[in-house]
Amino acid sequence: MEKGFPYMKLYQGELYWPSISPEKRVYKPLKKDAECEVLIIGGGESGALCSFLLGEYDIDTIVVEKNKIGNGVSAGNSGSLQFMSDKMLSDMIKEIGPENAIYFYKLCQKALDEIARITSQVEWSTGFERKHSLYFASNVKDLHNLKTEYELLSKLGFPVTYMDKAEIQSKFPFSKPGAIYSLSAARFNPVKFCQAIIHEAAKKNVRVYEDTEVLKYDLTGKKLLFETSGGTIKANKVIFASGFETLNYLNTKKISLTRTQIVVTNPIGEGEKWYENALIWETKRPYQYIRISDDHRLILGGLDENETEPVNDNSELRKRSKKLVDSASELFPNLELKIDYEYNAVFATTFDGRPFIGEHPAYKNAYFLLGFGGNGTIYSMMGATILRDLILYGYHPAAEIVKLGRSMKNK
Template identity: 60%
Template structure:
């Protein structure tokens, strides 16, 4: 499976990151984390804070696979509106998940502040606009519920949108507590900080075989054998063999990154922008003031696009952006598409495997993957330390 096609932007911003040795020899530890993307890095950081004897292995380089294709937008709102999620899983669980998403962004901010290495984290507002008049009443109901629950949101009507943006929309929710990151730099910074807290990090170390036991698990790698009391699989799509794949669908999303924008091409507060239509268009600015846009999600082809179709996607995406920003003169400098997974209910898969004790999975699937990775790291840390987290049931692996 090709996880992405095209030229990624984030690796161009991070050329002097810290490198880690390959494992050479055998090790024992309390917790082994398999996977050096954002999910694994966040788990390593939180466990390192608690002094847990932890090892992290990555078969390639830290952060340079799926995390490097992440567009870097962080929202407390999920792809499913809270009103819809309530209908699906009930008031208590739905509100709890939204509150945990808000907490996750605050935790991502705290972790960024703990690191001396640049991570590209910046708090941002978001404009979530109604794509059509028919979506407006539902969007207003969503705003009223979020406001009632004290989420930091405001509502913009058509007139206010026109006064602040170069486009017209029927209405929008303006959220005040979202963020953006450079996902590759952030992953590298968090991993480096985890190493500073005593976590052992190994790159170019691939798991070749494993044996799950009652009291300890054994993992054979290309550099030695690791014995661990507990293991966290944070390997994303490489983990699908363990899971009920009927719960998971794979899609491909396209993204473009332009040259840095001039001041006159930018917009109100450089906020994140997305919409109610599905699949939705999403737009942000990098710390270099490059416009990043994504969308045009399709369930096929997971194997990738032809060169002609790839270029057509780029042109269509740029046209969608220019419909909102007609004075945009920017040129596309990076274009790529990447695989992402969604679950049957739109929520991530997080927790202990129902058939294997002390075997944990963090699969932050969905359109809000980084936030779900943070949620998963919090939940798994608490399951390991205290055998409990109040939201664990919402995202458990065997839900149906």
């Protein structure tokens, strides 16, 4: 049997979402051997969405989470959703051709709509709310590519408009050369999201076990075997939805670990602080982003670095936090911003900006949902849909675009 998953330190500092999202339901750990059709390893966003979709089709499913639902990587999520990827559509077309690139972007848009559908059906609040987003040119030299991207998205029917410098100045308290204004974005609470969706899956007879760690596993037999801290699970299929902990299964040259800084400020009061309180991000790489939380705080993120571990020194943590606050204050000088929560977290990105989703080429019936990148929740929803169809029908038209074994060479 293979050993279980290595421990990875995911963040340094105080997370915001768990502090405002108390557990509403506790799931007991596994205490005896079990069998199922599909085992899902991981109770974050990817695992939750997979469990919900499989539960809709009455697939005999077990979810195991070694800690608490929604309190792994998902707890460090910014809680922002949009169909636009970190990689522009025009750039993706150069790599995989127009048909595949446009289809991928359409799947991202569909994933946002599917998240809206699911959150409208669950019993508990997820904090999901439709929003718009402003993607501005950080400088004049980025303006040409931004306009080209807008024209492409608009021509293909994506819900976007363009704002020039004068319009930005009239609607926001800052000036930028130009921006794409997306009419398809959203915000949500990632911890409540996981809790609510897993709760709904459990109501559909999905078996959920918290505090249940996979210690060893064997993917070579007709039945897949998993030795956990509470008993052995036999499954016909498995979905690895535990993020970084599965990297030993993949070509690590295709994946990079990055650390990022997040600050949540003091409450800034109710009402509209800028045009439609839209989500804000920019063309500069690494980019910074801003959104407003349900309790009227600014959530600031950015300062990404190619490092595999979070910042450990608290003085360095505070230094990065002050940089984010200073940048936000330049955009919104009328707001008095203080740091209430701050943390530095590790996330993964892929070599081509697309997630890794699908069956492992060397292990039959072992599926992976690795929604790596800045658009992770959208990728998780896309991946859950793709894996559901692969499990039910053995096919999904996007499987080739996101498969684990795809080449690092551009087409």
